Amino acid sequence: MFGVYRFILAVNVVIYHVLDVASIGPYAVYSFFVLSGFLMTMIMNESYGYSLDGFKRYALNRFLRLYPVYWCLLLLGICIILLIGNDVSGVFHTKMMLPNDIASAIANVTMIYPAFEPVTYPVRISPATWALSIEILFYVLIGLGISRTRMITSIWLFASICWVGGNMFQTGLFSTGYGNVLQAALPFSLGAWVYHYRKWVTSVVHKIGVPMIVCLYIGNIAIVVLCQVLITDKAWFVSLIGSWVNLGLSTLMTVLLFDQGARFFSRTVDRVLGDLSYPIYLFHWSGAALASWLITDDMSKGALVFTLGLFITVVISVLVNKYVNENIERIRAHIRQG
Template sequence: MIYVWHLSNSVGSLCFVGAFIRGALCCKSSRTWFFVLSGYLMTYIMVNTYGYDSKGMGKFALNRFLRLYPAYMFVLFLSVTTIILMDGMIEIYKPAMFLPRSLHEIIENISMIYFSFSPITVEPRLSPPTWALTLELIYYCLICLGLSKTRKITLIWVALSVCYTLFTLYKGYGKEYRYAMMLSGSLPFSLGALLYHYKEGFLGLLKHLPSVLLNPWFAMTVFVLNTVSRVYIPGMWWLGFYTNLLVAVYIVLILSEKNIPGVSSRLDYKVGELSYHIYLLHWLVAAVIAGKLFGIEVFVVNHWVTALTLVATIFISVFISKVVDAPVNYLRKKVREG
């Protein structure tokens, strides 16, 4: 979803169809969806797999490190090599992508922890979307330390998150305060954690609904239609953002109980595994294809760039999965079982 949003200027030129695709795959909504899912899953594995003693926290931290950083190091290598070989063309295409010029910029890009309350504003970012991973890593740490350990603590967390959101709206702060700031991730993460603690109660309520409403495809269709409404209905952009937050909770709840009809568990797992690599790679691959194949040195995307970038990104992602993830996943399994 985020890939299409970032590289869909040309798709947007297709009038209604383009706007539908671009709206349906809005990265702001998909990021929120992922944060809700992460809040649920991280709380689940801390409570049920690792526990909150020092050993459990250490295993959780190591497992998260192995999931995120080996693949990222490979992407980082590709980014640095490509930036050097293309001699500034990458930066022209995507201004955030240039080589670090100081020690703290090197540390930020290696760690994916950008030292700013608004990490999206930090440059350089050798993989531009990693600003959101700063938020992800921070909330992983907080959940590991017990921020969602009990129902009571989680309810307080949700309440504080709602208060922050309402405060920014009341004060008229810009949208970045609810999307790109450190605290903007608090609400979706806390709602995902809340869903874990009250899952059985929510499922009890859903049992009284018609079965079609419990179909994952229906839930995702609601998510898409609600997002599209943000494009066409005046004033719906941020209202739709928060209604989609609730729809994301609804989708995660349903998917916690059943698989997506017609999608095998193996395919679902593989797509989930590759999505992280695609997320990290797509700007780099787009810049190379646009610059080398089409001579485009500014951010002007055409249909061929978008399509070829997708194919190339998937190919490289599969390669990373085979070469990097496969041995690392063996270590992750040992960590979980050890």
């Protein structure tokens, strides 16, 4: 039900990074966070439960979902850096380099970056994994019960709003924040809250209408992107407003697709594209760096690098899904069944 949506979000991140199209990457990441808060809360409440055995099965399933595919792509990323050179890779992305100490090596293997703002961690073979570091933290917290009931989740959401509001007051920036752990609590808690109140949110979706919500979601992104070109002096303000609009519309999109996603796409298409989203997100910097090394003289970006890089990334993603993820999925299905 969410496969096509996740695929589009992953491609938006690639567009943001390789074509330098403003704002759509952070918007996509926060949409991912809302979706994760919703889905993790749902599976804990409806599939695993909050017993010790349930938490163990949940944790093992999350581990198998994240790490085998990541480790394969990490090895390929290392090979690409060795091929093009550490310094050259660092030109393409300042943090895409091989670790030079044990601590950074462990951080890269585990995707757990010991920083309040993982996006600032100085050495990341797969640069986009900073967001996975945040995901993993909230996976654990949700598994431990931070979104177990309506009341607990509402308290979590309220605390998140207060934190973001206090940060806005302190900094003077009307922003949801981006890249740090506490700011990310807002989209996760919002997604979890929407799970508990999805009947009410569904009624809101019906009142607004599916076509209108989809148009508003796309239109918000389009307006923000156009403002970067047409009114550059005000673009920052439009982007900040758009980030809040995106957060609200992401909650509606999540419930909309949960309830009605099967109407729009076949199960096969949804599954295939959804399975591609994770490896595309993880590998796109490596694929684009290889493309730039092959066709440019200065490790620049641009349309050709984007096209070839995305092609390389999709091919690698298909292969990893076929030879790694499909086998892992059988194990995960067995774990879900208890």
